[in-house]
Amino acid sequence: MKLLRHGPVGQEKPALVDAQGRIRDLSPVIDDITAETLRPAALAALRAVDPASLPLVEAPGRIGVPFRGPGKFLCVGLNYSDHAAETGAEVPAEPVLFNKWSRPSGANDPIVLPQGSVKTDWEVELGVVIGSKARYVSKGDALSHVAGYCVINDVSEREYQLERGGTWDKGKGCDTFGPVGPWLVTADEIADPQNLAMWLEVNGKRYQDGSSRTMIFDVATLVHYISRFTTLYPGDIISTGTPPGVGLGQKPPVYLKPGDTVRLGIEGLGEQCQRVLAWDAAQLD
Missing domain, CATH: 3.90.850.10 (Fumarylacetoacetase-like, C-terminal domain)
Structure with a gap:
């Protein structure tokens, strides 16, 4: 998967890039991409989601850091x-x-x-x-x-x-x-x-x-x-x-x-x- 977040600083929304290179909104599935999302079980749950079932993001605007709350x-x-x-x-x-x-x-x-x-x-x-x-x-x-x-x-x-x-x-x-x-x-x-x-x-x-x-x-x-x-x-x-x-x-x-x-x-x-x-x-x- 290619995971990303888009939107103004502090207001980013979660998304992924599908196989055709289109950005799909992950908001119906998760509130945000965080450090917890990166754990193996959480990533496996996201992989089970059909990207075609997610809304297209036509104009993502600013691309933020791919996940919220980086650590070290x-x-x-x-x-x-x-x-x-x-x-x-x-x-x-x-x-x-x-x-x-x-x-x-x-x-x-x-x-x-x-x-x-x-x-x-x-x-x-x-x-x-x-x-x-x-x-x-x-x-x-x-x-x-x-x-x-x-x-x-x-x-x-x-x-x-x-x-x-x-x-x-x-x-x-x-x-x-x-x-x-x-x-x-x-x-x-x-x-x-x-x-x-x-x-x-x-x-x-x-x-x-x-x-x-x-x-x-x-x-x-x-x-x-x-x-x-x-x-x-x-x-x-x-x-x-x-x-x-x-x-x-x-x-x-x-x-x-x-x-x-x-x-x-x-x-x-x-x-x-x-x-x-x-x-x-x-x-x-």
């Missing part, structure tokens, strides 16, 4: 060897973990530059959404805890991340720095999460053109590894790293500026499109 927003750094090389970093011996403090935003919601930012960057990433509690899980069992996958733009302010001391988190957690969606594609529809093409363009120029095949630590390894440091619960999101082509790696570096348009996508998981706004041009709640 966990990220993996330097998880592609060629991306590590372009940033001048060594390939890590173990996964590099950090957090996004920001709430996830909709796939096409704007990216708002922090006040005074001059080094805001882009990163297309495969998102992994947890569907059942995972604590000290084996690698062989890890994927059974995954509800589904989605596109994430791990927007990053490089000055804050690398030049301001402390952890990476302060460069990763600014408001609007985590577009998620447009859909959550359930795990049964993704035959191999390690064989997905991924790309990103800024103002029509393609900068990233990679594949999840080149991850250093695959999805199963990441779920297994992270579950040894924190218990994962339904609705937790893991952003698994980015292939090469980020702005920091360009010669000279290229960063986002007001008026830019960022488009990105992952095979089978849909596309995002964000307009970049200056802080004083934005209305944030």
